[in-house]
Amino acid sequence: MKTFALFLEKLLLTPSRNQKIAYMVQYFxxxxxxxxxxxxxVLTGGLSLQNVKPKLLKDIVLEKIDEELFQMSYDYVGDLxxxxxxxxxxxxxxxxxxxxxxxxxxxxxxxxxxxxxxAGHLSGATATERxxxxxxxxxxxxxxxxxxxxxxxxxxxxxxxxxxxxxLWHGMECPYLDLxxxxxxxxxxxxxxxHRMFHPLMLAHALDEEKDLGxxxxxxxxxxxxxxxxxxQLGLGEGExxxxxxxxxxxxxxxxDLMKTxxxxxxxxxxxxxxxxxxxxxxxxxQQRLNRxxxxxxxxxxxxxxxxLYDMLFDGDExxxxxxxxxxxxRLERWLAANPNPQMDISSILSFHSWQELAEIRVRGxxxxxxxxxxxxxxxxxYKQGRPKGLWFKWKRxxxxxxxxxxxxxRGHGKRxxxxxxxxFGVWKGNxxxxxxxxxxxxxxxxxxxxxxxxxxxxxxxxxxxxxVEKQLVFEVAFDSVQPSTRHKAGxxxxxxxxxxxxxxxxxxxxxxxxxxxxxxRQ
Amino acid sequence: MDILRHDLYIGPxxxxxxxxxxxxxxxxxxxxxxxxxxxxxxxxxxxDTIGIMKQRYGEDAAKSWQPVAYGEKTKLGxxxxxxxxxxxxxxxxxxxxxxxxxxxxxxxxxxxGFDAGIAAFEPVPCDIFxxxxxxxxxxxxxxxxxxxxxxxxxxxxxxxxxxxxxAVYALGKAQRLISLLRAAGYDAPIYLHxxxxxxxxxxxxRGVELGDLRRPVDASKxxxxxxxxxxxxxxxxxxxxxxxxxxxxxxxxGWMTVKQRVRxxxxxxxxxxxxxxxxxxxxxxxxxxDAAEVWVTHGREDALVHWCRKSGLAAKPLRLQGRDExxxxx
Numbered sequence: 001m002k003t004f005a006l007f008l009e010k011l012l013l014t015p016s017r018n019q020k021i022a023y024m025v026q027y028f029x030x031x032x033x034x035x036x037x038x039x040x041x042v043l044t045g046g047l048s049l050q051n052v053k054p055k056l057l058k059d060i061v062l063e064k065i066d067e068e069l070f071q072m073s074y075d076y077v078g079d080l081x082x083x084x085x086x087x088x089x090x091x092x093x094x095x096x097x098x099x100x101x102x103x104x105x106x107x108x109x110x111x112x113x114x115x116x117x118x119a120g121h122l123s124g125a126t127a128t129e130r131x132x133x134x135x136x137x138x139x140x141x142x143x144x145x146x147x148x149x150x151x152x153x154x155x156x157x158x159x160x161x162x163x164x165x166x167x168l169w170h171g172m173e174c175p176y177l178d179l180x181x182x183x184x185x186x187x188x189x190x191x192x193x194x195h196r197m198f199h200p201l202m203l204a205h206a207l208d209e210e211k212d213l214g215x216x217x218x219x220x221x222x223x224x225x226x227x228x229x230x231x232x233q234l235g236l237g238e239g240e241x242x243x244x245x246x247x248x249x250x251x252x253x254x255x256x257d258l259m260k261t262x263x264x265x266x267x268x269x270x271x272x273x274x275x276x277x278x279x280x281x282x283x284x285x286x287q288q289r290l291n292r293x294x295x296x297x298x299x300x301x302x303x304x305x306x307x308x309l310y311d312m313l314f315d316g317d318e319x320x321x322x323x324x325x326x327x328x329x330x331r332l333e334r335w336l337a338a339n340p341n342p343q344m345d346i347s348s349i350l351s352f353h354s355w356q357e358l359a360e361i362r363v364r365g366x367x368x369x370x371x372x373x374x375x376x377x378x379x380x381x382x383y384k385q386g387r388p389k390g391l392w393f394k395w396k397r398x399x400x401x402x403x404x405x406x407x408x409x410x411r412g413h414g415k416r417x418x419x420x421x422x423x424x425f426g427v428w429k430g431n432x433x434x435x436x437x438x439x440x441x442x443x444x445x446x447x448x449x450x451x452x453x454x455x456x457x458x459x460x461x462x463x464x465x466x467x468x469v470e471k472q473l474v475f476e477v478a479f480d481s482v483q484p485s486t487r488h489k490a491g492x493x494x495x496x497x498x499x500x501x502x503x504x505x506x507x508x509x510x511x512x513x514x515x516x517x518x519x520x521x522r523q
Numbered sequence: 524m525d526i527l528r529h530d531l532y533i534g535p536x537x538x539x540x541x542x543x544x545x546x547x548x549x550x551x552x553x554x555x556x557x558x559x560x561x562x563x564x565x566x567x568x569x570x571d572t573i574g575i576m577k578q579r580y581g582e583d584a585a586k587s588w589q590p591v592a593y594g595e596k597t598k599l600g601x602x603x604x605x606x607x608x609x610x611x612x613x614x615x616x617x618x619x620x621x622x623x624x625x626x627x628x629x630x631x632x633x634x635x636g637f638d639a640g641i642a643a644f645e646p647v648p649c650d651i652f653x654x655x656x657x658x659x660x661x662x663x664x665x666x667x668x669x670x671x672x673x674x675x676x677x678x679x680x681x682x683x684x685x686x687x688x689x690a691v692y693a694l695g696k697a698q699r700l701i702s703l704l705r706a707a708g709y710d711a712p713i714y715l716h717x718x719x720x721x722x723x724x725x726x727x728x729r730g731v732e733l734g735d736l737r738r739p740v741d742a743s744k745x746x747x748x749x750x751x752x753x754x755x756x757x758x759x760x761x762x763x764x765x766x767x768x769x770x771x772x773x774x775x776x777g778w779m780t781v782k783q784r785v786r787x788x789x790x791x792x793x794x795x796x797x798x799x800x801x802x803x804x805x806x807x808x809x810x811x812x813d814a815a816e817v818w819v820t821h822g823r824e825d826a827l828v829h830w831c832r833k834s835g836l837a838a839k840p841l842r843l844q845g846r847d848e849x850x851x852x853x
Contacts, residue, residue: 012782013791065661066833072826073662079783086662086780127664131782144786411760417789418764465760 001096001125003031004039005132012143015413020145024153028180035099037175042136043150046174049106051114052137054080060115060122064089081138084122085131094124099136100175106137148247158183163200163385166248171196196240198233198248199267199313199321200385204375204392212393213355220380222325223350223358225365226373226394227308228283229273230290234307237265237317243272254292257300257343258307264339268332269311269383271347274303278345283495284483306343309336310375313383321383328383350374366397372480373397399478400520401500402512405433406473409455411465412440419448420455420467423499425475426490429514433471434490436517442478442499451502474503474511482520490514492521526602526620527627527651529818529841533620536599538567540618540629550604552631553615554579555694567591567599569606571614571729575694578725593642609633610644611798612695613726619647628812629653634797635804636668639702640731646811653841654809656822657799658777665777665801671794672703675751678771678792679709683749686767687792690756690774693718695798697753698726700775701733703796704751714739714747716754716763739766777801806830 007027014020024043028036041047061084062070070087077083097105102121109117118137122130135141148162151169155162160183171192172179178190207213232251235242241262243252252259255272274285281303288303289295312332313321320328329349336346352358358374365371373396381391404425412421426435443451458470478500485493494517527533531540538548545562552558552568554575559568561584566573570590577584591597593616597604606616611632620627626649633655635644658665679687691697697719704713712735715723720738727733739752747767758764759772774790777797785793800808805827809817816837819827824840831838 009782012786013793015789015791066830068829069661069826072823072829073660076660076823077662077781077783082782083662086664089661091664127666127780142783413789418760418762 001099001102001129001132003027004035004099005126005129007039008132008135008141008143009128011145015144015417017149020149021153021156024145024150025157028154028157028183031099033177033180034175037177037180038100038103040150040154040176041174042139042141043145044147045139045141046147047103047139049103049137049139051111052106052118054138056115057084057118057134057137060119061087063119079142081131081134081140084134085127088122088127088130090123091126092124093126096121096124096129096133102133103136147249151248154179154183158185164189166198167200168192168197169248170198170242170244170250193238193240194235194267194314194317194319196235196238196242198235198242198244198250200248201231201233201246201269202311202383202385202392203387204377204394205387205389207376207393207395209395216355216376218352218354218358220378222329222377222379223352223361224310224347224375224377225350225371226375226396227271227273227280227347228372229271229280229286229308232270232272232307233313234262234266234268234270236262236267251290254289254295255305256295258305261341261343263341264335265314265316266312266335266339267314268307268309269313270307270309270344272305272307274305276304278306278308280308282483304343306345308345308347310347311383324380324382325377326379362395362397370481371397399480399500400482401476401478402427402436402517403474403503403506403510404436404477405471405508405511406469406475407433407435407471409451409467409469416448419452421448421452423451423475425477427512427514427517429490434514436488436490436492436514437477437479437494437497439475439477439497439499443502447502472508474506474508475499476501476503482517484521490517492518526622526625527629527653529839530843531629531653531820531841533599533602535601535622536604538599541631549585550618551576552609552618552629553611555612555632558631561585565589567597567604569593569614569616572616573614574729575614575722575725578721579694607645607647608642610635610638610641613641613698613729613731615641617644617647619649625650627651627653628814630655630808632657632799633808634800635808636665638699638798639706640698640726640729644808646808648813650814651816651818652809652812652814653818653820654805654827655799656805656819656824656827658797658801659805659819659823659827661802661826663777663780663801664803665780665797666795668699668703668796669706671775671796672700672707672709675700675773675792675794676704676707676709679711679749679751682771684769685749686747686770687749687751688759688764688767688770688772689751689753689792689794690759690772690776690790691719691753692776693755694722696775696796698723698731698733699798700753700794700796701736702731705732705734709751710734711751712737714742714750714752716752716758718755718758719753744768809834809836 010023011020073087074083151165152162155165181187182189231246233244241259242250245251274281285303312328315331362374376393378391404427407426408424409420410422412419422440424435424438426433459467461468477497479494479497481495482492539546540550541558542549548565549563550567551572554572559576561580564586566585567589573588573590591606593608603621605619609615609617609631617628617630628647628649633644691700714737771791773792775794775796779793779795817831818841820841820843828838828840
């Protein structure tokens with residue numbers, strides 16, 4: 001437990017992603033089974049101790065500490081686990097159980113004995129160990145490590161790719177003994193039923209019109225709209241129904257309304273969209289549904305979802321990834337006809353004869369229907385994981401551009417912590433400037449140094465890590481779309497903004513107005 | 524007439540304790556900027572407090588200086604005044620005001636733990652005890668400072684390619700951290716930001732052993748690899764810090780107790796080393812003085828006042844102006 005506590009603390013305090021990975025790799029290498037498996041479950045959010053609730057912990061600590069003093073401390077610290085860890089009056093320095101021993105104990109002990117057991121461990125621990133025990137017990141880590149980062153470290157530890165880990169992940173269970181045996185090189189890869197696995201996706205390259213189109217024959221290519229939802233993979237069969245995001249997380253629990261309609265056996269590739277009657281709503285609408293553990297009835301009614309399929313990996317139990325796209329497409333259409341579903345359709349194929357014609361379709365689609373762009377897939381392409389060259393392209397519509405004025409600059413993190421690298425910019429609204437977004441990339445290191453110097457020389461006020469600057473510098477900001485937003489003063493929000501150019505030459509008076517930006521809002 | 528007003532004005536003596544505006548006569552507990560300012564006519568303080576004030580503000584920072592030794596009794600109007608060790612920084616003192624009827628102790632800032640070369644805190648029995656409360660919440664329980672210094676020494680030994688850039692307050696904390704490191708067996712040169720140099724020199728002149736101290740401007744990039752560099756907290760975020768490639772940043776302060784705050788500040792190596800009393804020291808000290816009444820000057824007053832009242836003591840917060848001590852300093 002001592003090692004695990006120090007490990008968690010290091011992860012919390014290291015701002016660098018690579019350093020976090022290095023700490024995890026080291027831990028997986030040094031910690032014994034089953035401790036490292038439990039730690040992995042903790043890091044990936046796959047472990048929660050149902051019977052240790054915050055209320056219980058608070059009751060335990062109030063046996064020892066005056067309630068008002070506790071409340072004042074909690075107000076100050078702002079984190080329950082830390083408050084309890086720090087305020088605990090005993091520092092016994094007794095030996096603690098191992099990580100796995102502690103978890104097993106807390107998970108199995110009778111509820112009425114739990115307070116005594118926990119209090120005993122807290123008294124035996126140091127402040128950092130107490131903090132780790134409470135984090136562990138409540139399952140709310142907040143240490144800046146995502147499940148994906150933990151899996152990345154796992155891949156690095158075992159000399160595998162992240163795809164190989166994701167592939168097996170959903171078939172594995174805590175404490176992951178088979179998985180570690182394989183990563184240690186002591187055993188073969190564990191066998192997992194295909195419906196319980198995430199199969200790595202095939203991804204597209206961005207199309208470079210000048211370089212790529214010349215060598216491409218329109219007859220070899222299939223074109224579809226690029227849908228503005230999230231990519232999902234459905235694993236159906238053997239009584240399993242899983243829906244994975246593109247990072248391999250099973251997000252089925254957020255969409256019970258969709259999951260209950262699914263039937264048949266297959267592994268399918270498609271786009272999850274919000275919408276009714278196969279009419280997609282904005283990405284914003286879908287976002288209401290994402291990251292919700294349990295969507296309410298109201299939520300399900302207001303933002304219904306459907307899946308627009310575009311590919312098939314397994315037809316029944318048959319792996320068809322080696323077949324060309326046009327044959328997979330026929331299988332997909334046949335499968336959906338046999339397993340009809342009111343919340344599933346197929347992405348239509350656009351008919352075109354020349355690239356010129358398709359380019360016009362693309363522009364019209366963007367202007368009239370707000371389409372993000374097109375997907376181009378070679379008709380004979382096999383389904384290959386990763387981003388193979390020359391098979392799939394996304395042909396996005398051109399980025400939208402505005403000229404905005406730098407208003408505030410904030411210090412960055414990690415390597416950028418001595419630079420003002422996060423910029424809030426705004427546009428004119430009458431004689432005022434209102435902020436419309438924030439960007440922290442799109443410039444070179446050299447430009448960053450110049451911007452940093454400019455910010456330091458043009459500061460009008462400081463607010464902690466933020467500086468307000470003279471409203472003089474214009475950025476050409478590129479973004480993908482604009483959406484109405486009640487959270488921003490300007491009433492709209494830019495999606496995916498980045499600094500396209502720094503307009504050292506342009507006077508702030510000539511920057512865009514809010515009215516201009518509003519014209520980009522999709523109807 | 525009361526001996527001491529709530530703004531720490533001593534009526535019978537016509538003098539203030541630690542006033543934050545220039546006055547005729549000031550008694551200074553210690554030389555930190557939120558207690559000692561320039562511009563008083565007459566200053567009564569320990570020799571080291573006066574020495575540090577002169578070094579920081581110049582010889583003419585006050586019109587006249589009156590040094591007193593710890594324990595020495597001085598007549599001030601109808602009162603007897605004496606200075607007693609507070610253990611906070613070099614020269615720091617508690618001030619005892621005695622009349623035939625009453626004893627009042629103004630503690631200034633204090634700590635109970637060991638600090639090499641600094642006279643250790645002595646509890647002074649009194650009727651009214653005026654205390655700070657910088658760490659006046661029970662979540663503040665400072666660990667053994669030597670163990671914290673060992674943590675730093677350990678990191679220096681382990682990551683020999685990376686500079687360790689540690690933020691410390693220039694007066695008191697810097698010298699204490701160096702002493703602790705030397706006690707932990709770290710005998711390599713320690714590099715000082717310019718703001719640290721004057722005070723380290725003063726401590727050394729007064730006989731506090733700090734070992735080999737150097738300036739980073741005189742060192743090559745190669746020498747700075749794996750070296751320990753001390754700087755004031757503000758320098759960590761400034762252009763100055765860019766000369767160190769890929770440094771590990773740390774900070775030595777009582778505030779480093781709270782991990783989420785450490786993270787917000789981007790500190791990777793927190794060292795909980797404080798020159799202020801923690802919660803247990805505050806409450807223990809109040810008991811040790813046997814005071815029936817406690818005034819709390821600055822910090823997290825509410826919790827300490829609450830604790831006093833629960834313990835049957837009269838207590839009030841003073842909420843003194845000008846003591847918004849920079850957090851890093853503690």
